[in-house]
Amino acid sequence: MISSPLNRLVRDFSKQGLWLSFALVGIVLQVTLTIYLPILIGRAVDAVVLPDNRSLILGIILKMLIIIVVNTLIQYLNPLIYNKLVFEFSRDLRQRVIEKVHQLPMAYLSQSVGDMVSRVTTDVEQLNNGLLMVFNQFFVGTLTILVTLITMAKIDTLMMMLVLCLTPLSLFLARFIARKSFVLFQKQTQARGRQTQMVEESLNQESLIQSFNAQEQFIERFFDLNEDYASYSQKAIFYSSIVNPVTRFVNALIYALLTAVGALRIMNGAFSIGQLTTFLNYVIQYTKPFNDVSSVLAELQGSLAAAQRLYQVLDQASLAETGQLELVSDQVQGQIDFEEVSFGYTPYKTLIKNLTIHIPPGSRVAIVGPTGAGKSTLINLLMRFYEVTAGHILLDHQPVTNYTRSSLRRQIGMVLQETWLQEATVHDNIAFGHPNATRELVVEAAKAANVDFFIRQLPQGYDTYLADAGASLSQGQRQLLTIARIFVAVPKILILDEATSSIDTRTESLIQDSLETLMQGRTSFIIAHRLSTIQKADIILVMVEGDIVEHGTHSELMAAQGFYYQMQIAQNQS
Incomplete structure (x- = not known):
């Protein structure tokens, strides 16, 4: 059974024993000295009304000064301890969440990116x-x-009994409001996650939005999300903010009642002025924390809702490592077999059904088909981004599930149509995944990808820092940089998913020559929409709705005049 967020926070905090002990000791000392001070004030008041007690009064005042100085020092140190304790805890929690994110299956990460950013x-x-x-x-x-x-x-x-009998009303009201605000704070955090996702999407795709004149559409959607977030926020803040006035009103009634009762008892000789002074100070000290505690209870609901969202990430099942074998580069031949492979992104809808295909070592395999046919899915299964529902994928007669994911992926190089650069230098972007790569190796990779000339035109060359993650570069320039990555450490198996789609025709021909050399003797998968680029492939797989409806060489498929032939005719006519 999953523990509540509060129980888990307590357990996690208890692991920071030393600083937690310092914090608790500091709290005890602060409260003890704060409570002792009114006793001395009461004694001083009683001493004033008695004759010849100057020395006693001076002694009491000296004690008061010492307590005030020591308590002030403790109240200065305590927040420093709290900050260290809390921020170290949150640092570790954030680190755990990020580490967990990199251990989760792709299926989980396909959810809202903006919502995940909001959580972290x-x-x-x-x-x-x-x-x-x-x-x-x-x-x-x-x-x-x-x-x-x-x-x-x-x-x-x-x-004391009078005070004790009246305070449950304050607690009852605070608890009722806290429960209500917790639900609203949960809805607030969920609405904020959706809003963050919307903002991130719109900012990342602003040029696309403007090109389609979809500004009003996005503004209307954001207006609805903003209204939801504002509505839940206002309701949550309203309920949390009324706690303090309600408890203050109850506490004021308590103070007035006790003052009247104390005055009557003094007149009857059952109470001293000093005792009433001490008692009224205690009433203030007693009722004031109720305001603080009730405020915290209300605000804590939002924090618990946030903690719940963070623990939801940590509670997800990590991607299990099924393989034990380490795939060594020298041992890879590159033969790949799909044996009755079935897969679906959802349990109730199968995309690939009973796929069986043999790919000899060193083959150049082209995968073609209409959008949504399952071309990228086939690659995702080979990379083990997703696991097959049924059947097996074999690499050199060994199921890929027998290899560790890291060693398998080290032998597979991918160049995708969708480019991604990090906020780092050009050198670091090319050497991504190989942080120990030397400058000479990076330069050689850039030359092989025909991007060295462009890099040397940048202000600091290979040391130019891409603060905008390459947003100021053209799409073609970004794609050239990502292609250069694969030349840093050439793997045994290549996957090219529309690798040159954003590059001009002249540069594409140069890149194709480099890729031709690169693919020699290596098993290569080429996903292409331009059929003219894959006519030299050893095997062409034609996929339609998750099935391979045809496979063979270009000449064989053209002679068969099937689906591939129709695609060629349609593309030539366009």
Whole structure:
């Protein structure tokens, strides 16, 4: 059974034993000194009304000064300890979430990217704020209430019972409002995640939005999301903000009642002025924490909702490593067999059904077909981004599931149509995945990809920092940089998914020559929409709705005049 977010936070915090101990000791000292100070004030008031007690008064005042100085120092140090404790905890939690994200199956990561970003950033920040309030206000306030009650009982049981009988009303109201606000804070965090996703999508694709004149469409969608977020935020803040006024009103009634009762008892000789002074100070100290504690209870609901979203990521099942064998480059021949492979992205819809195909070592395999036919899915299965539902994929007669994913993927190089660059230098982007690559190796890779000339035109050449993750470069330039990556450490198996789709015709011919040399003796998969680029392939797989309806060489498929032939005719006519 999954524990509640609060229980898990307590368990995780308990692992920071040393700093947690410092924090708790600091809280105890702060509360003890704060509670002891009104006792000295009461003694000083009683001493004033007695004759010849100057030395006693001076002694009491000296003690008060010492307690004030020591308590001030403790109250200065305590927040520093809380901050270190909380921010180290949140740092570790954020690190755990990021590590977990890189261990999750692709199926889980296909959900909203914006929502995941919101969890790692905004939700962690909200959790930080809530945890700091727990130490600064909740623990201090709760302990103050308990110690004050004990001390008030020693002074006068009757008046303490009056306070004790009236406070449950404040607690009941605070708890009722906290429950209501928790649900609203949950909806608020979910709405914020959807809004973050929307903003990220629109900013990343602003040029596309403007080219389709879809600004109004996005604005309307954002308006709806913004309205939802604002509505839930206002309701959550409203319920959390009324806690303090309600408890303050109840506490004011308690203070007025106790003042009247204390005055009557002084007139009857059952109470001293100093005792009433001490008691009223305690009433203030006793009721004030209720405001703090009730405020924290309301705000904590938002933090618990954020913690719940973070723990939901940590609770996901990691991608299990089924393989034990390490695939060594020298041992790879490149023979690949699909044996009765079936797969579907959802359990109730199968995309690839009973696929069987033999690919000899060193073959150049082209995969063609209409959009959505399953071309990229076939590659995803080979890379083990997804696991087959049935059947086996063999590499050199060994099921790929017997190899560790990392060693398998080291032997497969991918160049995708969709380019991605990180905020780093040009050198680091080309050497991505091979951080120890030398400058000479990176330059050679760039020359092989015909991108060296362009790089040398940049302000700092290979040391130029792409602060915008390459957004200022053209699509073709970005794609050339990603192609250069594969030349840094040439793998045994190549996957080219429309690798030159964004490059001009002249540069494409140069790249094709480099890729031709690269593919010699290596098993290569080429996904292409331009059929003229794959006519030299050893095997052409024609996919339609997850099935390979035809396979063979270009001449064989043209002679058969099937689906491939129709695609060629249609493309030539266009």
